[in-house]
Amino acid sequence: MGRSDGAVGDVAVGDDSRGHWSGRTVLITGAAGLLGGWVARELLESGASVLGLDVAWDSPRATTPPAGVERIDGDVRDTPLLRDLLRRRAIDTVIHLAAQTLVGPAIEDPVDTFSNNIEGSWSVLEACRNAGNAGSGDGKGGVRRIVVASSDKAYGDASGRPYREEMALRPHHPYDTSKAVTDLLAQTYGYTYGLPVAITRCGNLYGGGDLNWSRIIPGTIRSVVEREAPVIRSDGSFVRDYLYVRDAAAGVVALADAVGEQPEIAGTAFNFAAGVRLPVIEVVRRILTLMGSELEPVILGLPLKEIPEQRVSAARARRVLGWRPRSTVESGLLETIEWYRSYLTKAA
Numbered sequence: 001m002g003r004s005d006g007a008v009g010d011v012a013v014g015d016d017s018r019g020h021w022s023g024r025t026v027l028i029t030g031a032a033g034l035l036g037g038w039v040a041r042e043l044l045e046s047g048a049s050v051l052g053l054d055v056a057w058d059s060p061r062a063t064t065p066p067a068g069v070e071r072i073d074g075d076v077r078d079t080p081l082l083r084d085l086l087r088r089r090a091i092d093t094v095i096h097l098a099a100q101t102l103v104g105p106a107i108e109d110p111v112d113t114f115s116n117n118i119e120g121s122w123s124v125l126e127a128c129r130n131a132g133n134a135g136s137g138d139g140k141g142g143v144r145r146i147v148v149a150s151s152d153k154a155y156g157d158a159s160g161r162p163y164r165e166e167m168a169l170r171p172h173h174p175y176d177t178s179k180a181v182t183d184l185l186a187q188t189y190g191y192t193y194g195l196p197v198a199i200t201r202c203g204n205l206y207g208g209g210d211l212n213w214s215r216i217i218p219g220t221i222r223s224v225v226e227r228e229a230p231v232i233r234s235d236g237s238f239v240r241d242y243l244y245v246r247d248a249a250a251g252v253v254a255l256a257d258a259v260g261e262q263p264e265i266a267g268t269a270f271n272f273a274a275g276v277r278l279p280v281i282e283v284v285r286r287i288l289t290l291m292g293s294e295l296e297p298v299i300l301g302l303p304l305k306e307i308p309e310q311r312v313s314a315a316r317a318r319r320v321l322g323w324r325p326r327s328t329v330e331s332g333l334l335e336t337i338e339w340y341r342s343y344l345t346k347a348a
Protein backbone atom coordinates (compact mmCIF):
# COMPACT_ATOMS: atom_id res chain seq x y z
CA MET A 1 0.00 0.00 0.00
CA GLY A 2 1.49 3.36 -1.00
CA ARG A 3 2.07 5.48 2.09
CA SER A 4 2.56 8.54 -0.03
CA ASP A 5 -1.17 8.45 -0.76
CA GLY A 6 -2.06 8.75 2.89
CA ALA A 7 -1.22 12.32 3.80
CA VAL A 8 -3.63 13.76 6.32
CA GLY A 9 -3.28 17.00 4.40
CA ASP A 10 -5.44 15.50 1.65
CA VAL A 11 -8.53 16.76 3.48
CA ALA A 12 -9.18 20.50 3.60
CA VAL A 13 -9.35 22.11 7.03
CA GLY A 14 -11.68 25.02 7.49
CA ASP A 15 -10.09 26.57 10.55
CA ASP A 16 -9.59 30.26 11.13
CA SER A 17 -7.27 31.15 14.07
CA ARG A 18 -3.94 31.39 12.28
CA GLY A 19 -0.50 32.82 12.70
CA HIS A 20 0.03 33.10 16.44
CA TRP A 21 2.42 30.12 16.52
CA SER A 22 4.79 31.88 14.18
CA GLY A 23 8.38 31.78 15.48
CA ARG A 24 7.77 28.73 17.69
CA THR A 25 9.48 25.41 17.02
CA VAL A 26 7.46 22.39 18.07
CA LEU A 27 8.61 18.81 18.55
CA ILE A 28 5.80 16.27 18.09
CA THR A 29 6.61 12.73 19.20
CA GLY A 30 4.59 10.00 17.49
CA ALA A 31 4.14 12.33 14.52
CA ALA A 32 3.61 9.44 12.10
CA GLY A 33 0.45 8.46 13.97
CA LEU A 34 -3.20 9.46 13.64
CA LEU A 35 -3.26 12.36 16.09
CA GLY A 36 0.32 13.45 15.33
CA GLY A 37 -0.46 14.10 11.68
CA TRP A 38 -3.44 16.29 12.48
CA VAL A 39 -1.69 18.19 15.28
CA ALA A 40 1.18 18.87 12.88
CA ARG A 41 -1.25 20.22 10.31
CA GLU A 42 -2.97 22.44 12.85
CA LEU A 43 0.36 23.85 14.07
CA LEU A 44 1.77 24.43 10.59
CA GLU A 45 -1.35 26.36 9.65
CA SER A 46 -0.86 28.43 12.79
CA GLY A 47 2.65 29.36 11.70
CA ALA A 48 4.82 26.99 13.79
CA SER A 49 7.90 25.12 12.61
CA VAL A 50 7.26 21.42 13.24
CA LEU A 51 9.72 18.60 13.88
CA GLY A 52 8.11 15.16 13.84
CA LEU A 53 9.86 12.39 15.74
CA ASP A 54 8.76 8.81 15.22
CA VAL A 55 10.30 5.38 15.48
CA ALA A 56 8.30 3.99 12.56
CA TRP A 57 8.16 6.56 9.76
CA ASP A 58 8.71 3.75 7.25
CA SER A 59 6.06 1.41 8.66
CA PRO A 60 2.97 0.69 6.50
CA ARG A 61 0.94 2.09 9.42
CA ALA A 62 2.64 5.48 9.28
CA THR A 63 0.72 8.32 7.69
CA THR A 64 2.51 10.78 5.45
CA PRO A 65 2.85 14.04 7.35
CA PRO A 66 1.64 17.30 5.87
CA ALA A 67 4.26 19.11 3.80
CA GLY A 68 6.49 21.19 6.04
CA VAL A 69 7.04 18.67 8.84
CA GLU A 70 10.71 17.90 9.36
CA ARG A 71 10.88 14.15 9.79
CA ILE A 72 13.17 12.79 12.49
CA ASP A 73 13.70 9.06 12.86
CA GLY A 74 14.16 8.10 16.47
CA ASP A 75 12.85 6.51 19.63
CA VAL A 76 11.55 8.62 22.50
CA ARG A 77 13.51 6.38 24.86
CA ASP A 78 16.71 7.75 23.31
CA THR A 79 17.21 10.52 25.89
CA PRO A 80 20.51 11.81 24.45
CA LEU A 81 18.76 12.28 21.08
CA LEU A 82 15.97 14.23 22.77
CA ARG A 83 18.38 16.37 24.77
CA ASP A 84 20.35 17.13 21.65
CA LEU A 85 17.21 18.09 19.73
CA LEU A 86 15.86 20.31 22.48
CA ARG A 87 19.13 22.14 22.85
CA ARG A 88 20.30 22.36 19.25
CA ARG A 89 16.92 23.14 17.67
CA ALA A 90 15.70 25.54 20.37
CA ILE A 91 12.44 23.65 20.80
CA ASP A 92 9.78 25.86 22.33
CA THR A 93 6.96 23.31 22.62
CA VAL A 94 6.88 19.52 23.02
CA ILE A 95 3.75 17.52 22.19
CA HIS A 96 4.35 13.97 23.41
CA LEU A 97 2.03 11.56 21.61
CA ALA A 98 4.35 8.61 20.89
CA ALA A 99 3.03 5.39 22.36
CA GLN A 100 2.17 1.79 21.62
CA THR A 101 -1.55 2.47 21.32
CA LEU A 102 -3.18 -0.85 20.51
CA VAL A 103 -5.02 -2.63 23.32
CA GLY A 104 -4.64 -6.21 21.94
CA PRO A 105 -0.85 -6.10 21.44
CA ALA A 106 -0.53 -4.52 24.88
CA ILE A 107 -2.21 -7.57 26.41
CA GLU A 108 0.01 -9.93 24.40
CA ASP A 109 3.26 -8.10 25.22
CA PRO A 110 2.78 -5.80 28.21
CA VAL A 111 6.50 -5.15 28.68
CA ASP A 112 6.88 -3.69 25.20
CA THR A 113 3.92 -1.38 25.86
CA PHE A 114 5.16 -0.39 29.33
CA SER A 115 8.61 0.33 27.93
CA ASN A 116 7.35 2.44 24.99
CA ASN A 117 4.74 4.29 26.95
CA ILE A 118 6.16 4.65 30.46
CA GLU A 119 9.90 4.77 29.86
CA GLY A 120 9.20 6.81 26.72
CA SER A 121 7.27 9.36 28.77
CA TRP A 122 9.81 9.76 31.54
CA SER A 123 12.51 10.08 28.89
CA VAL A 124 10.66 12.98 27.23
CA LEU A 125 9.82 14.66 30.53
CA GLU A 126 13.35 14.28 31.86
CA ALA A 127 14.82 15.72 28.67
CA CYS A 128 12.47 18.71 29.03
CA ARG A 129 13.47 19.12 32.67
CA ASN A 130 17.14 19.12 31.75
CA ALA A 131 16.53 21.62 28.97
CA GLY A 132 15.35 24.06 31.62
CA ASN A 133 12.09 25.89 31.93
CA ALA A 134 11.83 29.26 30.30
CA GLY A 135 9.28 30.31 32.90
CA SER A 136 11.39 29.28 35.89
CA GLY A 137 13.87 32.11 35.71
CA ASP A 138 16.78 29.67 35.76
CA GLY A 139 18.28 31.43 32.77
CA LYS A 140 18.52 28.20 30.78
CA GLY A 141 15.88 29.08 28.19
CA GLY A 142 14.14 25.83 27.46
CA VAL A 143 10.75 24.35 26.74
CA ARG A 144 7.81 26.68 27.39
CA ARG A 145 4.90 24.34 26.68
CA ILE A 146 4.55 20.58 27.01
CA VAL A 147 1.48 18.47 26.34
CA VAL A 148 1.50 14.76 27.19
CA ALA A 149 -1.14 12.39 25.84
CA SER A 150 -2.75 10.21 28.46
CA SER A 151 -6.12 8.62 27.62
CA ASP A 152 -9.64 8.19 28.94
CA LYS A 153 -8.61 4.57 29.44
CA ALA A 154 -6.36 5.71 32.30
CA TYR A 155 -9.53 6.02 34.43
CA GLY A 156 -10.33 2.32 34.11
CA ASP A 157 -13.84 1.04 34.66
CA ALA A 158 -16.06 3.69 36.33
CA SER A 159 -19.21 1.57 35.92
CA GLY A 160 -20.50 3.81 33.17
CA ARG A 161 -20.24 7.06 35.18
CA PRO A 162 -18.84 9.99 33.17
CA TYR A 163 -15.11 10.38 33.74
CA ARG A 164 -14.18 13.68 35.39
CA GLU A 165 -10.60 14.82 35.86
CA GLU A 166 -10.72 14.70 39.66
CA MET A 167 -11.64 11.00 39.65
CA ALA A 168 -8.93 8.54 40.67
CA LEU A 169 -7.16 6.62 37.92
CA ARG A 170 -7.93 2.92 38.43
CA PRO A 171 -6.81 1.03 35.35
CA HIS A 172 -6.72 -2.77 35.19
CA HIS A 173 -5.40 -3.63 31.73
CA PRO A 174 -1.86 -3.12 30.38
CA TYR A 175 -2.48 -0.32 27.85
CA ASP A 176 -4.73 1.49 30.33
CA THR A 177 -2.10 1.18 33.08
CA SER A 178 0.64 2.43 30.76
CA LYS A 179 -1.39 5.59 30.08
CA ALA A 180 -2.25 6.10 33.77
CA VAL A 181 1.46 5.94 34.64
CA THR A 182 2.26 8.34 31.79
CA ASP A 183 -0.39 10.64 33.24
CA LEU A 184 1.04 10.45 36.78
CA LEU A 185 4.56 11.04 35.51
CA ALA A 186 3.45 14.19 33.72
CA GLN A 187 1.59 15.38 36.83
CA THR A 188 4.74 14.73 38.89
CA TYR A 189 6.97 16.75 36.57
CA GLY A 190 4.41 19.54 36.62
CA TYR A 191 3.99 19.65 40.39
CA THR A 192 7.50 18.81 41.61
CA TYR A 193 9.63 20.52 38.97
CA GLY A 194 7.24 23.22 37.79
CA LEU A 195 7.50 21.96 34.24
CA PRO A 196 4.84 23.67 32.08
CA VAL A 197 3.19 20.36 31.22
CA ALA A 198 -0.50 19.60 30.78
CA ILE A 199 -2.18 16.29 30.05
CA THR A 200 -4.84 15.22 27.56
CA ARG A 201 -7.29 12.40 28.26
CA CYS A 202 -9.13 11.93 24.98
CA GLY A 203 -12.00 9.61 24.19
CA ASN A 204 -11.75 7.25 21.22
CA LEU A 205 -10.29 9.08 18.24
CA TYR A 206 -11.21 8.50 14.63
CA GLY A 207 -10.46 10.21 11.36
CA GLY A 208 -8.53 10.04 8.12
CA GLY A 209 -4.92 8.95 8.39
CA ASP A 210 -5.41 6.11 10.84
CA LEU A 211 -3.84 3.06 9.21
CA ASN A 212 -4.30 0.84 12.27
CA TRP A 213 -6.84 -1.39 10.51
CA SER A 214 -7.56 -3.37 13.69
CA ARG A 215 -9.37 -0.27 15.02
CA ILE A 216 -13.10 -0.50 14.47
CA ILE A 217 -13.69 2.60 12.31
CA PRO A 218 -10.86 2.21 9.75
CA GLY A 219 -11.38 -1.56 9.72
CA THR A 220 -15.12 -1.22 9.04
CA ILE A 221 -14.69 1.39 6.31
CA ARG A 222 -12.05 -0.69 4.55
CA SER A 223 -14.26 -3.79 4.72
CA VAL A 224 -17.16 -1.93 3.15
CA VAL A 225 -14.96 -0.46 0.40
CA GLU A 226 -13.73 -4.00 -0.30
CA ARG A 227 -17.34 -5.33 -0.15
CA GLU A 228 -16.58 -7.64 2.78
CA ALA A 229 -18.66 -7.94 5.93
CA PRO A 230 -17.10 -5.90 8.77
CA VAL A 231 -15.97 -7.95 11.76
CA ILE A 232 -16.65 -6.98 15.37
CA ARG A 233 -14.38 -8.91 17.72
CA SER A 234 -16.45 -8.22 20.86
CA ASP A 235 -20.20 -8.76 21.20
CA GLY A 236 -20.63 -5.15 19.99
CA SER A 237 -21.90 -3.79 23.28
CA PHE A 238 -18.80 -1.86 24.46
CA VAL A 239 -19.68 1.83 24.70
CA ARG A 240 -17.07 4.41 23.76
CA ASP A 241 -17.07 8.21 23.69
CA TYR A 242 -15.93 9.14 20.17
CA LEU A 243 -14.03 12.25 19.11
CA TYR A 244 -13.16 13.33 15.60
CA VAL A 245 -9.38 13.67 15.34
CA ARG A 246 -9.45 17.24 14.04
CA ASP A 247 -11.35 18.31 17.15
CA ALA A 248 -8.80 16.45 19.27
CA ALA A 249 -5.92 18.18 17.45
CA ALA A 250 -7.50 21.57 18.09
CA GLY A 251 -7.78 20.62 21.77
CA VAL A 252 -4.11 19.64 21.98
CA VAL A 253 -3.05 22.97 20.47
CA ALA A 254 -5.42 24.96 22.71
CA LEU A 255 -3.99 23.17 25.75
CA ALA A 256 -0.41 23.85 24.65
CA ASP A 257 -1.29 27.52 24.28
CA ALA A 258 -2.91 27.61 27.71
CA VAL A 259 -0.13 25.87 29.63
CA GLY A 260 2.37 28.39 28.24
CA GLU A 261 0.29 31.29 29.52
CA GLN A 262 -1.20 29.95 32.75
CA PRO A 263 1.36 28.37 35.12
CA GLU A 264 -1.46 27.17 37.39
CA ILE A 265 -2.41 24.60 34.71
CA ALA A 266 0.96 22.80 35.07
CA GLY A 267 0.43 19.20 36.11
CA THR A 268 -3.30 19.31 35.26
CA ALA A 269 -5.25 16.88 33.08
CA PHE A 270 -8.01 17.74 30.60
CA ASN A 271 -10.61 15.38 29.16
CA PHE A 272 -11.54 15.80 25.49
CA ALA A 273 -14.60 14.10 24.03
CA ALA A 274 -17.61 14.96 21.93
CA GLY A 275 -20.19 13.33 24.17
CA VAL A 276 -20.99 10.93 21.34
CA ARG A 277 -21.39 7.68 23.25
CA LEU A 278 -22.09 4.72 21.09
CA PRO A 279 -21.93 0.96 21.37
CA VAL A 280 -19.52 -0.51 18.84
CA ILE A 281 -22.35 -2.19 16.93
CA GLU A 282 -24.05 1.19 16.50
CA VAL A 283 -20.86 2.77 15.14
CA VAL A 284 -20.58 -0.01 12.59
CA ARG A 285 -24.25 0.34 11.61
CA ARG A 286 -23.89 4.12 11.16
CA ILE A 287 -20.88 3.64 8.88
CA LEU A 288 -22.79 1.03 6.85
CA THR A 289 -25.72 3.44 6.48
CA LEU A 290 -23.52 6.43 5.56
CA MET A 291 -21.74 4.29 2.97
CA GLY A 292 -25.03 2.98 1.57
CA SER A 293 -24.06 -0.63 2.28
CA GLU A 294 -26.37 -3.54 3.04
CA LEU A 295 -23.60 -5.73 4.43
CA GLU A 296 -24.28 -7.32 7.82
CA PRO A 297 -21.49 -7.20 10.45
CA VAL A 298 -20.01 -10.47 11.71
CA ILE A 299 -20.04 -10.43 15.52
CA LEU A 300 -17.38 -12.74 16.97
CA GLY A 301 -18.38 -12.22 20.62
CA LEU A 302 -14.82 -12.77 21.90
CA PRO A 303 -14.40 -12.22 25.66
CA LEU A 304 -12.11 -9.17 25.36
CA LYS A 305 -10.34 -7.72 28.38
CA GLU A 306 -11.58 -4.16 27.87
CA ILE A 307 -13.58 -1.55 29.80
CA PRO A 308 -17.29 -2.17 29.05
CA GLU A 309 -18.48 1.43 29.05
CA GLN A 310 -16.61 4.73 28.78
CA ARG A 311 -18.18 8.17 29.11
CA VAL A 312 -16.13 11.35 29.23
CA SER A 313 -17.07 14.79 30.55
CA ALA A 314 -15.17 17.51 28.68
CA ALA A 315 -16.61 20.27 30.89
CA ARG A 316 -13.17 21.41 32.11
CA ALA A 317 -11.82 21.83 28.57
CA ARG A 318 -14.94 23.81 27.65
CA ARG A 319 -14.68 26.03 30.70
CA VAL A 320 -10.92 26.64 30.92
CA LEU A 321 -9.88 26.42 27.27
CA GLY A 322 -13.10 27.43 25.53
CA TRP A 323 -12.68 24.23 23.50
CA ARG A 324 -15.71 22.74 21.74
CA PRO A 325 -15.91 19.93 19.21
CA ARG A 326 -16.85 21.35 15.81
CA SER A 327 -17.96 18.05 14.29
CA THR A 328 -21.04 15.98 14.74
CA VAL A 329 -20.66 12.23 14.58
CA GLU A 330 -22.22 12.29 11.13
CA SER A 331 -19.95 15.02 9.72
CA GLY A 332 -16.87 13.43 11.31
CA LEU A 333 -17.71 10.00 9.94
CA LEU A 334 -18.52 11.40 6.50
CA GLU A 335 -15.16 13.19 6.26
CA THR A 336 -13.45 10.06 7.51
CA ILE A 337 -15.19 7.85 4.94
CA GLU A 338 -14.28 10.31 2.21
CA TRP A 339 -10.60 10.22 3.31
CA TYR A 340 -10.47 6.39 3.25
CA ARG A 341 -12.27 6.12 -0.08
CA SER A 342 -9.69 8.43 -1.61
CA TYR A 343 -6.76 6.70 0.12
CA LEU A 344 -7.87 3.17 -0.76
CA THR A 345 -8.61 4.11 -4.37
CA LYS A 346 -5.14 5.60 -4.82
CA ALA A 347 -3.49 2.68 -3.02
CA ALA A 348 -5.30 -0.01 -5.08
Ligand SMILES: NC(=O)c1ccc[n+]([C@@H]2O[C@H](COP(=O)([O-])OP(=O)(O)OC[C@H]3O[C@@H](n4cnc5c(N)ncnc54)[C@H](O)[C@@H]3O)[C@@H](O)[C@H]2O)c1
Nearest residue numbers: 030032033034035055056075076098099101149151204205
Ligand atom coordinates in the same frame (compact mmCIF):
# COMPACT_ATOMS: atom_id res chain seq x y z
N1 LIG B 1 -6.42 6.88 19.12
C1 LIG B 1 -7.16 7.01 20.21
O1 LIG B 1 -8.34 6.63 20.24
C2 LIG B 1 -6.56 7.64 21.45
C3 LIG B 1 -7.43 7.96 22.52
C4 LIG B 1 -6.90 8.54 23.66
C5 LIG B 1 -5.54 8.77 23.76
N2 LIG B 1 -4.72 8.46 22.72
C6 LIG B 1 -3.28 8.74 22.87
O2 LIG B 1 -2.93 9.74 21.92
C7 LIG B 1 -1.62 9.49 21.43
C8 LIG B 1 -1.65 9.42 19.92
O3 LIG B 1 -2.54 8.35 19.55
P1 LIG B 1 -2.68 7.89 18.02
O4 LIG B 1 -4.02 7.35 17.87
O5 LIG B 1 -2.18 8.96 17.13
O6 LIG B 1 -1.67 6.67 18.01
P2 LIG B 1 -0.95 5.99 16.75
O7 LIG B 1 -0.72 4.57 17.13
O8 LIG B 1 -1.67 6.30 15.50
O9 LIG B 1 0.44 6.76 16.72
C9 LIG B 1 1.42 6.59 17.71
C10 LIG B 1 2.78 6.83 17.06
O10 LIG B 1 3.80 6.69 18.06
C11 LIG B 1 4.91 6.06 17.46
N3 LIG B 1 5.74 5.44 18.50
C12 LIG B 1 5.41 4.38 19.29
N4 LIG B 1 6.42 4.12 20.14
C13 LIG B 1 7.41 5.03 19.88
C14 LIG B 1 8.69 5.28 20.43
N5 LIG B 1 9.18 4.52 21.41
N6 LIG B 1 9.42 6.30 19.93
C15 LIG B 1 8.95 7.07 18.91
N7 LIG B 1 7.73 6.88 18.34
C16 LIG B 1 6.97 5.87 18.83
C17 LIG B 1 4.28 5.04 16.52
O11 LIG B 1 5.21 4.63 15.52
C18 LIG B 1 3.09 5.80 15.97
O12 LIG B 1 3.41 6.47 14.76
C19 LIG B 1 -1.13 8.22 22.12
O13 LIG B 1 -0.30 8.58 23.20
C20 LIG B 1 -2.40 7.56 22.57
O14 LIG B 1 -2.16 6.75 23.72
C21 LIG B 1 -5.20 7.92 21.56
